[in-house]
Amino acid sequence: MLLKDILYQILESEHNESGIAYTIQISDKHPLFKGHFPETPVLPGVCILQIFKELSEDALSVGKPLQYSEIKQCKFQTPVLMKEPRTMRVELTLTPEQESWKLSATLKDQESVFAIMKAVLSE
């Protein structure tokens, strides 16, 4: 996985009625923050997409990388400022289709919702 254990670590996961929820810690030390942005580090939106995808791979135990075949909609509601490490919650609902999975995903902490997405993942 591209970002797991480098940009973020899984602290815990729990299954619930609607799917699986992960608590992750995002590092503020990854080199990408030197360029995004030099004076105000912000977690790139595409890294949120990658975290959703990698945690889906973990939840499904597919053993191979998944790819977005379609992103129906993703709203990035609040920038994730990265002046220090941050603990976040990722909630996933994965529904199998013929050769893909429908994914609903949310990134939040105790105060804010940062991103909400509906997408289709395939191998």
Next chain:
Amino acid sequence: MNLIPDQPILTGDQIFPYIPQRPPMVFVDAFYGMTDNAIYSSLLVNPDMVFVENGRLLDIGLIEFLTQSGYVWFCYYEKVVLQKSDMEITKGYICKIKNVQVLNTPRVGTRIYSKMDVIFYSSSFCTIHMTAYTEDGTLAEGDFDVISFS
């Protein structure tokens, strides 16, 4: 058939005044301006990019390329076309993407192109339809809302 543009008006570091990102998060290396009512940019996929894995630019790399291609135009239009010479390049980010289809991902060494059609524009927000492609066909396309903030 997608147009393969030539004669960029900005390349490499010349693009830096028009995007807030800096290496290793720069995902556009040529800007061609407007041709046939669309705006074009491109990127040579190299192996050192942060979103390259197993010799291919990942889907998220394609999306970042499309986003930054849109942002180059956004700032170029403000600074050069509208001649807002005192405009500060603020931080821009994707606030919404929708109907994005990823058909293929490019290999390292491939030059990928973007075509942008502007759907809505204001000085702090724009909606654009973006297509990423190579000489061999379309890689991805979708609609992007980009917002800037101080």
